[in-house]
Amino acid sequence: MNTATSLPGDTHRAHPDVFSPAKLGPVTLRNRIIKAATFEASTPDALVTDDLIKYHRLPAAGGVGMTTVAYLAVTPGGRTEGRQIWWRPEAIPGLRDLTEAIHAEGAAISAQIGHAGPVADARSNKATAYAPVRFFNPLSMRFAKRATKDDIKDIIEAHAKAARFAIEAGFDAVEIHLGHNYFASSFLSPLINRRDDEFGGSLQNRAKVARGLVRAVRQAVDREGTPIAVTAKLSMADGVRGGITIDEALQTAKWLEEDGGLDALELTAGSSLVNPMYLFRGDAPVKEFAAAFKPPLRWGIRMTGNKFFREYPYRDAFLLRDAKKFRAELKMPLILLGGITNRETMDLAMAEGFEFVAMARALLAEPDLINRIKADGDAHTVRSACTHCNRCMATIYSHTHCVVTGSPG
Template sequence: MPNNKDLPVSPFSPLTIGPLTLRNRFIKSATNEGSAPGGVPSKRLVQFHESMAAGGTGMTTLAYCAVSPDGRTLPNQIVLDRDTQPHLRVLTDAVHRQGAAASAQITHGGCFTFLKPQQAPRPLSSSSGFNKVGLMSGMLRKQAMSEADIQQIADDFVRGARLAREAGFDAVELHMGHGYLLSQFVSPLYNKRRDQYGGNLENRLRFPSLVLRRVLDAVGKDLAVVCKYSITEGARGGHTAEDGAAIAQILEREGAHLLVLSAGMNVESITTMFGSSFPKENRVSSNNPIMAAAMFIQSLTAPKVDFRELYLLEHARKVRAAVKMPLAYLGGAKSLQSIEQVLGEGFDAVTMGRVLIAEPDYVNKLEAGTSRDSICTSCNRCVAMMYTPGGTSCVLGQPGDAQLNAQPAALI
């Protein structure tokens, strides 16, 4: 008799993460949708995530829900508060009608922000000093968080997680990567502290671990609590994939239900995150001056990188070897062959962004046997589409509906 553990895992089989069971192994990754004008979730945002659910995805992730107004990086981002609850409930209800689960990515930008803080004289971070993002925002200095700040922002994460539960979400994703606040504690590039929150890796994870434990205590019996982090930062002086494996061990010990394995940093190593360079079209198609400036700087500093499927697999394997907990692979899976390879190597789920923006019904096509390879060309132009009136969309299809994007999700 064959050992069931040796049989290949079907991408269409259920997956249990914490208290949540997904209908299959496909997760739509968090990708800023540009569909919350003034911070208000729009009807187009609901349409976007409902299309992911209708297209067969097991769980769709709403990107960047700030846990406080100072946690935003840009003005048109959602803040988890009472005002957004009715709109978010419309979104989760729509996703549930299609049989999928909904996850809220809850986060704080720290010094990675283009907004002047309301509660502090300078943007908060793990350490004080020069703020690289300030070259674009004009805020050239950042402020080290005090113990009181640490406890307050941990409280903010707990409140955000509870509000996500009230809004009908099935999971929350703590963003610990890409250069946002929790990542600024994890990263040796940002964290220069000499107290209990700095120095060795265990200390640098102390604040993110505190947030994780408190969120688990608050909602972990009802919601899946997911952590997304950068396995490798892809920048000189940043942490490596070996560090990424050790980070996973700490998060496993603290009780995370699932890890989403990303990589790279928004400022230092954007090509590590996306697995390929940004084209010239991205720099000229955005009317947003911050986006245009960022893309211009990236064009001068980022190396030319050509896309290849499963571009993070070598790094992710080190994490898989280090922990037993559920892991979601993220990074260039865009064909049935690569999806089956990832699951065959012991990863529990496949997380996709650009592929599902290009083809929201890709999972249904795979299950029906009518498609194997995605139409996505990994051109990265969907990133700049976030700043268009209709929000994030694929350049191979129709742009988002600008009229829907201007209408609040709920009629209040």
Template sequence: MPYLLQPLQIGSLALTNRLVMPPMATSKAETNGKVSSAILKYYNEKTAGGYLSLVIIEHSFVQQAGKASENQLSVADDSVIEGLKELAAIIHRNGAKAVMQINHAGSAADKAVTGVTPVGPSAVKNPRKGGVPHELSREEIGEIVVDFAAAAGRVKEAGFDGVEIHSAHGYFLNQFFSPLTNRRTDEYGGDVLGRIRIHLQIIDAVRAAVGQDFPILLRLGASDYVDGGTTAADSQIAARAFAKAGVNVIDISGGFSGYIVPGNNEQGYFAPLSAAVKEVVSIPVILTGGITEVQAAEQLLAAGKADLIGVGRAVFQDSLWAQKAVNSIR
């Protein structure tokens, strides 16, 4: 059987194949962050036929201060749960599993969107956005940890199959992980384990909120691809700690480079990072990044670069991509 078509059991999460639709922002939510008819239609179209085993819903904000953009989905209060139930149900009816990604934009937020001053680990200019955030106190960090846990509880209540914590693409948790933006001298700064202290606290709080059997994924911006930024070696240390803390899947992407590798357009351009992380953890690893050909996906799995393959832009551009890919290798 082709690697791409092999099932995978991850705790309570039974996947029919190795094909994942990764989170991609659509800006289709209502202005208040609630699920819209446009969002429902979009995910219904993308998951029709059950060719994707897993769909990770686009990043959704855990509190107003962490809202990244207009028309972003919200998991910030209980009023969104009913709409999220509809979204989970549509994906399930189409034969896929559904995971929701929860996020805080940190210093990548815009006061024009949130109404408040952006926050971050240190009062350091955001390399992607340019603004200098308010440096969070320990107490303020604790409040955000609580909001991540509450958001995860809502994801479970809405009927999703798991929750993904977002620590990539230069957003809040990535800002703590990266030395480019984390210059703290307290326990939340310094070496890698200091810089991921907040991650470990969020993982513990989320686990307490969702229970032992609910899958937790973590999207890791595994390299900033810039001098002084995070490296694959940092991500090996972090991934080991995340796995030990109870994360069930590591989802590899870029850090402050975003979802690209500068100057690299090859299929699966994050493969060196996913392979490095796979060396040090026994939990499944997702690889995304420029994968548009089914044979490339198959070869990356065969070479042991990852356990699951995320295909984003190709599915975004062609809702039948997964169907055609699966049928071509059956």
């Protein structure tokens, strides 16, 4: 059902109600609101726990159309740290318990799949990390290995295998991680990817890994014959000189659309390696991040953290300006992320032509926020408890939660 909403400069434009059901590929979501992937720090043995189930059950019961499990690595060495789940037969029973719990709340559930590439913690994972070139990760104090053509082929196949595991575990969708300078994104970045072979140089070459991952996952899903949605998370820009630019990201998105492997694209920004706060607008939690590590890394973060954690002021729908450039040139469904915390920003996203919205920190603070916004109706009085302090970011090293409200547990 469509409703007409008056907006400045667009007084007669009709757009979908964000609470109306929507098709995501072969899957119907009860509304257009997605809980974005945020590492839960709830899997100490790299397997599903009751804590992880609770973490996702709360926003599912709280009204989201779909929740996204992060981060399910395609290989042991593809994890950002060793507690994360990686796809293997031993993980499937617990993941099936998780999907069943979410379905019981009336929501859908997506599995974010990917390889962290140079962001992977080789020390914690006790496995080799891979990057376009030999690359030093200061958090793990280890070098990532330059990926060979065979390594790339193996990682692409691992994504396809992960999609098959996701179907077996009962997921409704998979989200392929193509952002934040993880494996595929690091190949896209001209700053990191200094190769001179078929995977380096031109954007067409640098995009081969991202396109190959999506094709492999789509082919795996189609062969299985079980209808699940395939989405991807793509960085629009790294926010650093010499990194991924909007123009290059838009061209990559056009190629992904032409390839036909995606049911929707979620637009993100920033780099886990060089500029994380470009995605997490608001306060830069340098003190909290330093406290999460042991010396000497703690001292290093305290001394240089303000250079790494650059502070960007928060504003509602802060990625919308860049995302509109993608909306103007793409036909595929797009998911707007970034500063979606209230009914006004949700309606604005719908009016601008985005099919879905995604949110994370606001739901971490209040898992029932969506039900409260829906019950509020046209009053538009409900406001998120999230203060954009970003102190929740440092809790991913212990147990992810909102330090303001204490949620989710």
